[in-house]
Structures are given as structure tokens and as C-alpha cells.
Amino acid sequence: MVDLWVQLAYLIAAALFILSLKWMNEVRTARLGNWAGTIGMAIAVVATLGKPEIHSFLWIGVALVLGTAIGTPMALLMPMTAVPQRTALSHAFGALAAGLVGTAEYYLRGSSLGAGATAILCAEVLLGFLTFTGSLLAFGKLHEILPTRPILYPGRHFVSFAVLGLAILTALWLAFVPTAHGVLFGFFIVLALLFGVLLVLPIGGADMPTVISILNAYAGLSASFMGFLLNNKLLILAGALDGSSGLILSIQMCKAMNRSFLNVLFGAVGHVVETAAPHRDGRSIQGYTPQEASTIFEGARSVVIVPGYGMAAAQAQHVVKEFTDRLSSRGVDVKFGIHPVAGRMPGHMNVLLAEADVSYDRLVEMEQINPLFPETDVAIVVGANDITNPAARTRPESPLYGMPILEVDKAKTILFIKRSLATGFSGVDNDLFYLPKTMMVFGDAKKILNELIAAL
Known part of the structure; x- marks a missing residue:
């Protein structure tokens, strides 16, 4: 009889695991999927502990205490x-x-x-x-x-x-x-x-x-x-x-x-590092202050923000949300262009923006946002590098060649927020830096965005 209940619990847990993966496939239902997986695992653990072949819970209890002591600080801190x-x-x-x-x-x-x-x-x-x-x-x-x-x-x-x-x-x-x-x-x-x-x-x-x-x-x-x-x-x-x-x-x-x-x-991509320079092929990088860059928003009606690892490193997601709200209050249509491999894990940008309560409706995947760039007044790149590099389309010798990118170079004006001219993880210099319509603002993303908010 006990084994029957255990198998029934396993069946329920299995169904919850499958639903968890299904619901995690959509941003709107991801939190529900997370709960489904958590509950399913809890049911599976309790059912396993109820098996009659378990004669002592001493070492199981010790393991549970140790696991909780390690996992809880990881989750909370x-x-x-x-x-x-x-x-x-x-x-x-x-x-x-x-x-x-x-x-x-x-x-x-x-x-x-x-x-x-x-x-x-x-x-x-x-x-x-x-x-x-x-x-x-x-x-x-x-x-x-x-x-x-x-x-x-x-x-x-x-x-x-x-x-x-x-x-x-x-x-x-x-x-x-x-x-x-x-x-x-x-x-x-x-x-x-x-x-x-x-x-x-x-x-x-x-x-x-x-x-x-x-x-x-x-x-x-x-x-x-x-x-x-x-x-x-x-x-x-x-x-x-x-x-x-x-x-x-x-x-x-x-x-x-x-x-x-x-x-x-x-492939060891990234072991050869290109060196970015203030001038290349007769083109120069144009550096601006946040106050100077804020002028491009005076007549802007559409803005696309492209987040990258630089946003995560600066912990700037909440300031990005505040900046988005400020632009929206001025009647600007603001969207986020999300690349599948932005950041350091799948969905990294989605997680950070969700923590800052950015509306799911503003998050647009690469295939849907790319056709909108030619009509976009301002594209803001916040610490992204490889995923915006036009070399993926134009330079066959580049390690990035053929990689689908967010085509921010097609926007009318580009505001690139970056700490320095350092290359991304691929070690490839970004051709976007040298476009005449690109405004480079160097510094910590959180500090720069706060100054942009103040200027607006």
C-alpha cells in the first residue's frame, strides 16, 4: 500500500516537472513554472523518504541540514x-x-x-x-x-x-x-x-x-x-x-x-584579442558626456535599449527601469532588445529586468526587434558588445562572422554606454564604436544613467 502511494506521488511530481518546463517557456508564466518545479521536487523528496526500505533518518537529516545551511544563503544573499x-x-x-x-x-x-x-x-x-x-x-x-x-x-x-x-x-x-x-x-x-x-x-x-x-x-x-x-x-x-x-x-x-x-x-574563441583604438580606417570614436548625450532624446519618439553584461556588472537594472519610466512619461515608446546569449547565461537579461519590474511587454526578442531598428530614433546599448557588433555581417575574417546580432547599427542614432574600449569576451573590436552616428559615453552604467535621468 505504501509503495502505491509513493508511485502516485511520483506520478504527480512527474506531471509538475513537465508543466514546469512548459510554463518556463513563456516569460509571463515562468514564475508559475518555477513554483511547479519546486513543489514537484518537494513531493518527490517526501515520497522517497516514505519508502519502507529506509530504516534510519540520521544521515538523511544531517544532509538536509547541511544542504539547507549552504543553499539558503546562496539564494538570499x-x-x-x-x-x-x-x-x-x-x-x-x-x-x-x-x-x-x-x-x-x-x-x-x-x-x-x-x-x-x-x-x-x-x-x-x-x-x-x-x-x-x-x-x-x-x-x-x-x-x-x-x-x-x-x-x-x-x-x-x-x-x-x-x-x-x-x-x-x-x-x-x-x-x-x-x-x-x-x-x-x-x-x-x-x-x-x-x-x-x-x-x-x-x-x-x-x-x-x-x-x-x-x-x-x-x-x-x-x-x-x-x-x-x-x-x-x-x-x-x-x-x-x-x-x-x-x-x-x-x-x-x-x-x-x-x-x-x-x-x-x-574553438577557443576569445584567445586572440583585437585592440580597440581611438582611430581606425580614417574613422574616430566620438566620446560624449551624459549631459551632451541627453540632447538626443529631445525629439526622440522611439527608443530601443539593448542590455548586456555591463548592465549586470554595474547592477544598473533598477536605474534602467527608472530611465525607462522617465522616457515613457515624455511620450517615448521604449522597448528592450533581448539577444539569446546576452550576459553570461541564457535568460540573464530577462531575470535582471524582471527583478527591476520592467514590464514583460517591453521585452522583445531579436527576431522581432531587428526589423524595428531602421525606424528607431535612438538605440541605447548598455554594456553589450559582441551581440551588437556589425562585424558579424561585414567581416568574413571575424570570429563573430555569421552570428545573428541585434542590428542597432541601423538605428538613426546610437548611444553606447561602456566602461572603456575593451573588447567583449570574443576579443573582437566592435565596429559600432566607429560609426559617425554612434555616441560613446564611457563610465559605470549606473552612474551614467543617473546623470542622464538628471539631465532629462
Whole structure:
């Protein structure tokens, strides 16, 4: 009877997980989707704790207390601008949990599992531990503890594939030689951890949104494999949903950058850095003060704001909202152009603007906003770089060539707010800086926007 109730709870949880993904597909229903996923997971955890095979709750209680002690400060104290870093840490913790469960299963009953079950377990442990170290490196790059540029060394591809190949051979040995190999399994874990480091180390900050999505898919697959091993249907389903959604999102990210998976993982985009200069090809960068720049809004009737990582770094989303309200009170039509890979994770700009209570109606995706730029009086770029670079259309030799961009260069006037002439994560100088209609205002985005508000 207890098992029947557990399976019923699992069915409800599974339905909530599916609805969660469905509702998260729309900005208006994303919060409902978040609640659905949270409630579904709570039901799944409670139902699992009710299983009769659990004889002691001591260590489970200890784990719950530790998890709550770590997770609660992360949720409450970490600023919204650090959501990408928090996401990477969440992936790391989830993957570590999967890897540790697989390790415990092997040392508890490894010799009795059989070749097929051991192979599944090794796949689960490999994905879990490589995602753990890969996510930690992604966190380090996102938080700038580690260099955001690709870290390259001679023969890196050979070394990475050699480690992966050795891990696979070790897994096959563990699966098909029917004797316990505790030390060999420990060596396999070390190889999995090392491969996660080697995988992410040569990837630059520009590709971190896609890397986060790929690692999310790996963590989901790891959980799904563990579900097969433990005969837990909900774990299989939840892992499959996580893995497939992460894969689909990664494909969308690659499409948004006109890149392939192989190019993201092994292309090392950003290791060659172009140097921006005040003058180039007879064109010069025009710098302005906020007070001078405010004059362009006197006759403006339509404005498109393009947010980027610079807005997140300056924590300027609330000032952007105030600036938007000020323009709207003057009868200006204000919209936001949202690029799929703006910031450091998928949906980064949406999250920040939602926190500042910017109306969903103002957020317009790239495909819908691009046709509006030729009729836009002023396009304001707040800390975005690569996603607005016309080199993606005009320079075949550029690493960005072919990448769909927000076509702000077609607006009548461009106001570019940026700290300096430094390049974006791709290391490519932005041709937008040199257009005669581009007004560059250098400085912290929050400070500049406050001065613009005062000038208006």
C-alpha cells in the first residue's frame, strides 16, 4: 500500500516537472513554472523518504541540514547579477551528488551488479564528476576568479581525448572483468574529475552560456542513468527532462551564435584579442558626456535599449527601469532588445529586468526587434558588445562572422554606454564604436544613467 502511494506521488511530481518546463517557456508564466518545479521536487523528496526500505533518518537529516545551511544563503544573499555563478554552483552540487551516489553503489555492490549495470553506473559517475569539476571551473571563469580568456597549451586536444579514452577503457574493464576493483574505480573517478577540468579550461567567457547549458544536460543524463540503476522511474524521467531540455537549449545557444558544438568546445574563441583604438580606417570614436548625450532624446519618439553584461556588472537594472519610466512619461515608446546569449547565461537579461519590474511587454526578442531598428530614433546599448557588433555581417575574417546580432547599427542614432574600449569576451573590436552616428559615453552604467535621468 505504501509503495502505491509513493508511485502516485511520483506520478504527480512527474506531471509538475513537465508543466514546469512548459510554463518556463513563456516569460509571463515562468514564475508559475518555477513554483511547479519546486513543489514537484518537494513531493518527490517526501515520497522517497516514505519508502519502507529506509530504516534510519540520521544521515538523511544531517544532509538536509547541511544542504539547507549552504543553499539558503546562496539564494538570499547572492545578488541577481550573480545568477550565472549560482547556476554553475547548483550544477556542480547536483552533479557531485550524482557522482557520490554512484560511487557508493559501486563500493556497496559493485561485484554483483553485472556488466550492463556496471557500464551504466560508470557512465553515470563519469558524467557526474566531469560536470562537477567543469561547473566549478565555469563558476571560476564567470566570477573572474580564473581568467575569462581561453587557457590554452600545446596538444590540449590530444591530452583531453587521451584522458577521456583512458576513462572509457577503465570503465569497460570494470564492467567486463567480474572481480572487484576498488582502486581501479578510484582511478576512474580521478580521470572523470580531470576530464571536466580539461573540457572547460580552454573555453572562453563568451561561450559560458552554452557551456552552462551543456553541463546541465550532462547532469540530467547522469541522474537518468542513476534512475535506471536504482530502478527509480521518477529519477529516470526527471533526468531525461533535464538532459533533453539542456541539450535543446544548448542547440538554441549555438544557433544564436552561428556556431557548432565542436566550435564551442574546442574553438577557443576569445584567445586572440583585437585592440580597440581611438582611430581606425580614417574613422574616430566620438566620446560624449551624459549631459551632451541627453540632447538626443529631445525629439526622440522611439527608443530601443539593448542590455548586456555591463548592465549586470554595474547592477544598473533598477536605474534602467527608472530611465525607462522617465522616457515613457515624455511620450517615448521604449522597448528592450533581448539577444539569446546576452550576459553570461541564457535568460540573464530577462531575470535582471524582471527583478527591476520592467514590464514583460517591453521585452522583445531579436527576431522581432531587428526589423524595428531602421525606424528607431535612438538605440541605447548598455554594456553589450559582441551581440551588437556589425562585424558579424561585414567581416568574413571575424570570429563573430555569421552570428545573428541585434542590428542597432541601423538605428538613426546610437548611444553606447561602456566602461572603456575593451573588447567583449570574443576579443573582437566592435565596429559600432566607429560609426559617425554612434555616441560613446564611457563610465559605470549606473552612474551614467543617473546623470542622464538628471539631465532629462
